[in-house]
Amino acid sequence: MLNIRRFILSTSFLLIGILATIPFTATAQKSSIVQVHADKASGYGVACGGPDLIVTALHVVSGKSTIMVVWQGKSAYADIEKIYKPSDLALLRLQTPLGIPSLTLYSGEPPYDTNINFWEMPVNTASMSAKTTVLEERTSLAKISPRVANNPTGLSKALCSDGGQYYPGMNTEVINFKEPNIRKAHSGSPLTYDNKILGMVDGGAKLVDGKACVWAIPAADFNKLFNQGTPLSKPMQSCDQGGIENKYMYSGLRSDNPLLSPEEVRQAKQFENPMKIPTGGGELIQLYHDYRMSFGEVYETLFDDEKQDLTEILDAEESISLEDLLDKTIDLYVEDVTGITLMIPSQCRLSRTADDYGTLITTSSPGGLITMSVYISPNESMDNGLQAMSAFKSYMATSGMILQPKDEDIDDFSDDEDNPYYSEHIEKEGSNQNGDVQSGWYADLIINDGDFLAVIVTVNDWAGLDNQPDELMYFYLMETCASLCDFTIY
Numbered sequence: 001m002l003n004i005r006r007f008i009l010s011t012s013f014l015l016i017g018i019l020a021t022i023p024f025t026a027t028a029q030k031s032s033i034v035q036v037h038a039d040k041a042s043g044y045g046v047a048c049g050g051p052d053l054i055v056t057a058l059h060v061v062s063g064k065s066t067i068m069v070v071w072q073g074k075s076a077y078a079d080i081e082k083i084y085k086p087s088d089l090a091l092l093r094l095q096t097p098l099g100i101p102s103l104t105l106y107s108g109e110p111p112y113d114t115n116i117n118f119w120e121m122p123v124n125t126a127s128m129s130a131k132t133t134v135l136e137e138r139t140s141l142a143k144i145s146p147r148v149a150n151n152p153t154g155l156s157k158a159l160c161s162d163g164g165q166y167y168p169g170m171n172t173e174v175i176n177f178k179e180p181n182i183r184k185a186h187s188g189s190p191l192t193y194d195n196k197i198l199g200m201v202d203g204g205a206k207l208v209d210g211k212a213c214v215w216a217i218p219a220a221d222f223n224k225l226f227n228q229g230t231p232l233s234k235p236m237q238s239c240d241q242g243g244i245e246n247k248y249m250y251s252g253l254r255s256d257n258p259l260l261s262p263e264e265v266r267q268a269k270q271f272e273n274p275m276k277i278p279t280g281g282g283e284l285i286q287l288y289h290d291y292r293m294s295f296g297e298v299y300e301t302l303f304d305d306e307k308q309d310l311t312e313i314l315d316a317e318e319s320i321s322l323e324d325l326l327d328k329t330i331d332l333y334v335e336d337v338t339g340i341t342l343m344i345p346s347q348c349r350l351s352r353t354a355d356d357y358g359t360l361i362t363t364s365s366p367g368g369l370i371t372m373s374v375y376i377s378p379n380e381s382m383d384n385g386l387q388a389m390s391a392f393k394s395y396m397a398t399s400g401m402i403l404q405p406k407d408e409d410i411d412d413f414s415d416d417e418d419n420p421y422y423s424e425h426i427e428k429e430g431s432n433q434n435g436d437v438q439s440g441w442y443a444d445l446i447i448n449d450g451d452f453l454a455v456i457v458t459v460n461d462w463a464g465l466d467n468q469p470d471e472l473m474y475f476y477l478m479e480t481c482a483s484l485c486d487f488t489i490y
Contacts, residue, residue, distance in 0.1 A: 032103040034071045038064035041251040043188035047100040054092040056188035059249040063238025082229035087221040088168035105219040106196035116193040136176040158205035160239040174215040185252020203250030207301040210484035296326035319469045338451040339488040343481040365474035375454040385447035422447040455482045
């Protein structure tokens with residue numbers, strides 16, 4: 001958790017003025033962006049290199065039997081003209097020309113710390129919308145964050161693979177975001193500025209150590225695709241491994257994908273609307289459901305030391321094993337303002353309340369013996385985040401929960417200029433008059449660049465939990481989910 005980068009979302013939209021002195025307007029720019037449906041996966045693309053030539057993310061179209069491009073209410077099937085695996089890029093050629101105007105590439109270093117656009121088409125609409133994000137720096141994929149740099153194999157296992165080769169390559173130059181608002185289905189969306197292409201949202205890896213990880217491919221790699229890209233010599237292995245969503249890399253399941261079956265449309269609609277949560281400050285944060293997956297899939301993404309910790313804990317249990325957990329399903333949610341990722345067992349329903357400081361989201365195990373509480377407070381500075389944490393602690397103390405960590409359970413990097421971070425971990429047990437453990441809870445409190453996250457798992461009847469193996473299993477499942485609730489890696 002320590003070195004995950006996350007910066008505050010700018011809530012303003014960049015509106016590019018339509019000036020008489022600029023012949024290529026924002027409207028024309030929007031006209032170069034398309035939706036790409038490849039079997040069950042959906043993403044975006046942009047006309048570049050010539051009319052009706054579409055650049056998109058390779059992981060969206062690799063191994064797919066049918067590729068459809070949708071543009072301004074029209075559609076055409078497309079073929080893969082060439083690919084460039086190291087940068088996860090593919091060039092499509094439409095089978096039926098639609099006259100999509102081509103955008104040019106931005107030359108030179110992209111503008112950092114400046115509002116730029118990426119694009120999306122809300123479900124069941126016909127118009128592209130500009131969204132605002134901010135770029136941070138260029139880096140190699142292996143160094144997308146210090147946490148990943150310390151365990152590069154953890155990221156490589158989350159990438160697509162074809163013939164034993166991972167793509168994009170770990171040494172590929174990518175661009176970091178400062179914003180948390182890139183989510184699934186944004187793969188292939190161009191980053192634009194001054195009516196030119198800065199790069200492309202690669203979508204990123206669904207989970208690395210249980211957390212989403214996102215980056216962009218720079219526009220210079222488009223030239224590598226055009227000049228060094230190769231035609232497909234044989235069918236590629238799909239990144240979705242036979243499922244309806246990509247297993248490793250981000251792509252979207254959208255109910256308006258014309259290639260979906262009626263049942264798949266129903267599945268997609270089930271989670272398309274976000275949970276809208278008002279905060280005490282009058283803001284509206286939105287919790288999006290990103291994925292439902294087995295805990296086994298989550299476990300595969302964990303770093304080796306975390307796998308070992310979980311295995312050692314479960315080895316001490318006689319009635320519960322790791323295998324019991326692996327088949328359970330997990331829901332992953334992403335909050336659009338803060339970039340917080342929440343992992344919740346699928347059988348647990350969420351409820352929410354808000355106060356003057358933030359939003360409390362709660363859930364409980366199917367038998368009701370375990371409660372998991374998640375508290376989110378968006379803030380503008382580390383000082384504001386520390387104030388929110390102090391208020392939260394005071395509130396919890398009124399119910400007898402004293403959140404006082406040991407010195408060794410505090411990580412204080414609040415003065416770090418680039419990545420201010422502060423965290424506390426607290427565990428406590430309550431005993432009855434005979435000295436037997438009666439209750440217990442543990443909490444993780446995190447402030448990342450001002451935004452505050454608290455996750456608490458509580459057991460009020462430990463004896464009852466011991467007598468119900470199913471509930472005990474949910475305790476370990478919820479405890480692991482709580483430890484993985486964090487901020488998106490950028």
